[in-house]
Amino acid sequence: MNGEAESFMEEREHLMKLTKVIAVTSLKGGVGKTTSAVNIAACFAGRGLTTLLLDMDPHTGASLHLGLDFKNLELTAYDLLLDPDIVLRDVVCKTHWENLYLVPSTGTLSELDTRLEGQVGREQRLSEKFQDNLNTYDAVVIDAPPVASLLLYNVLCAARFAVVPFRTDYMSTKAIDDMNRLVKGVAKRLNPDIDILGYFGTMYDRRTKESEACMKEMKDLYGKKVFDTVIPSNAVLARAARHGAPGIEYARDSEGARSYEQLSDEILSRC
Numbered sequence: 205m206n207g208e209a210e211s212f213m214e215e216r217e218h219l220m221k222l223t224k225v226i227a228v229t230s231l232k233g234g235v236g237k238t239t240s241a242v243n244i245a246a247c248f249a250g251r252g253l254t255t256l257l258l259d260m261d262p263h264t265g266a267s268l269h270l271g272l273d274f275k276n277l278e279l280t281a282y283d284l285l286l287d288p289d290i291v292l293r294d295v296v297c298k299t300h301w302e303n304l305y306l307v308p309s310t311g312t313l314s315e316l317d318t319r320l321e322g323q324v325g326r327e328q329r330l331s332e333k334f335q336d337n338l339n340t341y342d343a344v345v346i347d348a349p350p351v352a353s354l355l356l357y358n359v360l361c362a363a364r365f366a367v368v369p370f371r372t373d374y375m376s377t378k379a380i381d382d383m384n385r386l387v388k389g390v391a392k393r394l395n396p397d398i399d400i401l402g403y404f405g406t407m408y409d410r411r412t413k414e415s416e417a418c419m420k421e422m423k424d425l426y427g428k429k430v431f432d433t434v435i436p437s438n439a440v441l442a443r444a445a446r447h448g449a450p451g452i453e454y455a456r457d458s459e460g461a462r463s464y465e466q467l468s469d470e471i472l473s474r475c
């Protein structure tokens with residue numbers, strides 16, 4: 205192997221070792237961000253990747269979904285972002301599943317905008333905390349909030365990749381445009397490394413023409429950026445949350461679980 209090829213291989217090996225930081229994000233509410241973040245993280249963990257699920261939504265959906273015991277909670281994402289002395293490992297909780305770790309959130313996270321108002325570099329709080337300890341994890345999956353807030357800017361500044369779910373209905377493409385614009389703005393001004401890895405359809409109902417039409421429209425508009433995998437509408441995925449488990453653990457043989465396994469493979473091969 206000549207010197208150039210060798211250094212290319214070294215660079216590639218280095219990149220492969222970097223933690224994959226993936227934000228599941230959309231500016232539209234209720235499109236399946238939390239369900240997807242939880243299941244993708246659980247799929248990664250199931251493949252032997254040490255995975256951190258970071259709950260960055262004050263509604264605490266991802267933390268609830270993993271059956272977190274809020275009574276014994278000491279530190280959360282809020283403390284991580286606010287307190288300069290708190291490092292990532294201080295806020296990481298174990299979960300019931302091997303290789304899967306959680307940074308929980310609570311409602312107080314919604315106070316972040318006010319608490320950090322006027323502070324320089326407030327969008328970079330999370331990415332700064334990622335500078336240490338991050339290589340403990342093979343992957344970090346972030347459940348992002350649905351509004352363009354300081355919290356979301358922190359998510360997008362810390363992420364290398366964004367994956368964007370869309371409900372397979374008529375209103376979806378508009379929300380994708382908004383998300384694209386936001387990521388472009390962040391890439392230009394705050395985090396040049398961020399890239400949209402792809403879009404994926406959720407809650408697909410094969411009995412309706414609407415779901416099919418929406419997928420076609422998305423593929424026409426965004427081509428290969430749309431993942432091949434489509435997440436079906438599957439009540440098991442919603443029921444799993446009530447049982448404090450990711451759908452892929454609660455009902456491994458369900459259509460929903462299988463679709464998230466497939467999507468996670470696609471995501472990993474694109475990273």
Ligand SMILES: Nc1ncnc2c1ncn2[C@@H]1O[C@H](COP(=O)(O)OP(=O)(O)OP(=O)(O)O)[C@@H](O)[C@H]1O
Pocket residue numbers: 232233234235236237238239240261263265349350406407408435436437438439441442443445460
């Ligand atoms: N594939 C699916 N099939 C059936 N129900 C689903 C599916 N995905 C998500 N749901 C349900 O749809 C609702 C919204 O999903 P979820 O909370 O994941 O969306 P979200 O984008 O995180 O919402 P928010 O913007 O409020 O954070 C939840 O009740 C969830 O259980």
Ligand SMILES: [Mg+2]
Pocket residue numbers: 237238239261265347348
């Ligand atoms: Mg959510």
